[in-house]
Amino acid sequence: MNFKTVVMIQSDFFQIEQETPWQDAGPGVQRQVYGYGEALMLVKAKFEKGAEGTPHQHPHLQATYVASGAFEVTIGGQKNVVVAGDGFYVPADVLHGCTCLEAGVLIDAFSPCREDFL
Amino acid sequence: MNFKTVVMIQSDFFQIEQETPWQDAGPGVQRQVYGYGEALMLVKAKFEKGAEGTPHQHPHLQATYVASGAFEVTIGGQKNVVVAGDGFYVPADVLHGCTCLEAGVLIDAFSPCREDFL
Numbered sequence: 001m002n003f004k005t006v007v008m009i010q011s012d013f014f015q016i017e018q019e020t021p022w023q024d025a026g027p028g029v030q031r032q033v034y035g036y037g038e039a040l041m042l043v044k045a046k047f048e049k050g051a052e053g054t055p056h057q058h059p060h061l062q063a064t065y066v067a068s069g070a071f072e073v074t075i076g077g078q079k080n081v082v083v084a085g086d087g088f089y090v091p092a093d094v095l096h097g098c099t100c101l102e103a104g105v106l107i108d109a110f111s112p113c114r115e116d117f118l
Numbered sequence: 119m120n121f122k123t124v125v126m127i128q129s130d131f132f133q134i135e136q137e138t139p140w141q142d143a144g145p146g147v148q149r150q151v152y153g154y155g156e157a158l159m160l161v162k163a164k165f166e167k168g169a170e171g172t173p174h175q176h177p178h179l180q181a182t183y184v185a186s187g188a189f190e191v192t193i194g195g196q197k198n199v200v201v202a203g204d205g206f207y208v209p210a211d212v213l214h215g216c217t218c219l220e221a222g223v224l225i226d227a228f229s230p231c232r233e234d235f236l
Contacts, residue, residue: 010209011181013193017203035181035207039157040229042181042205063129063153063160065225067185075131085135087160089153091128107183109227111158 009113011036023117027051028100033117041113047071047100055097060110062090069104073097127231129153141235145169146218151235159231165189165218173215178228180208187222191215 015034025031028051034042047053047069055074070083075096082088084104090096098106133152143149146169152160165171165187173192188201194212202222208214216224 011207013196013207014191014198014200015205015207016200017205034183034205037179037181037207037209037229040179040181040227042183042207042227044183061155061158063155063158063227065152065160065162065183065185067183067225073132078131080132082132082134087133087135087152089129089131089133089155089160091155107185107225109158109160109181111155111229 009036009038009115009118022046026054029053031117036113036118039112041110041117043108043110043114043117045106045108047098047104047106049100049103051100053096053098055095057093057095058114059092060112060114061092062096063109064088064090065107067105067107069100070102071104071106072099072101127233127236128155140164144172147171149235154231154236157230159228159235161226161228161232161235163224163226165216165222165224167218167221169218171214171216173213175211175213176232177210178230178232179210180214181227182206182208183225185223185225187218188220189222189224190217190219 020032028048032044076094138150146166150162193214
């Protein structure tokens with residue numbers, strides 16, 4: 001008889017802000033992990049003014065909502081300033097980065113799950 | 119010789135709030151579609167006080183961030199009140215719904231893409 005352990009990647013149904021731990025995500029950047037399953041993860045990233053999301057790429061699709069602040073964002077060589085209420089999309093493996101112009105918060109959705117954040 | 123049309127499901131890199139159309143999403147609810155690719159879609163849903171997300175289910179995973187307002191949310195029979203800064207997660211095919219207690223905005227991430235919103 002064979003036994004196999006199946007680990008299910010899935011968050012709780014509810015995430016309460018004050019109970020959700022912060023992770024260091026580089027100088028001037030902190031993140032909280034919100035809901036996730038195998039194919040999806042939602043993350044809040046809080047930036048101090050001047051903090052950078054240094055250019056990077058990953059196989060995960062990323063769709064982001066700017067909850068507050070202002071950011072200069074570069075995606076695949078296209079640069080734009082986005083402010084609270086705007087958003088952006090990063091296809092798989094496309095180089096992207098940002099500079100925080102006014103302190104603020106990004107809500108990042110990824111597919112599949114960013115297991116490196118767990 | 120065969121020709122095949124391949125339609126790529128992908129948003130622009132940038133979504134500017136004022137340029138993004140609103141869709142009617144039921145009484146007291148409107149939505150804007152933000153970034154998306156085949157496996158991911160980000161959506162903003164704006165609720166008037168008292169508006170309902172009537173109980174429904176879909177095969178898409180859903181992770182939501184409460185950008186503003188207050189909502190009573192029920193997921194698979196678990197009920198909780200979430201306010202600005204909180205979040206929730208809905209696994210595939212799990213019945214969920216909400217009632218808006220204070221006017222507000224939800225940022226919904228789905229995997230795969232909600233092609234029915236395009």
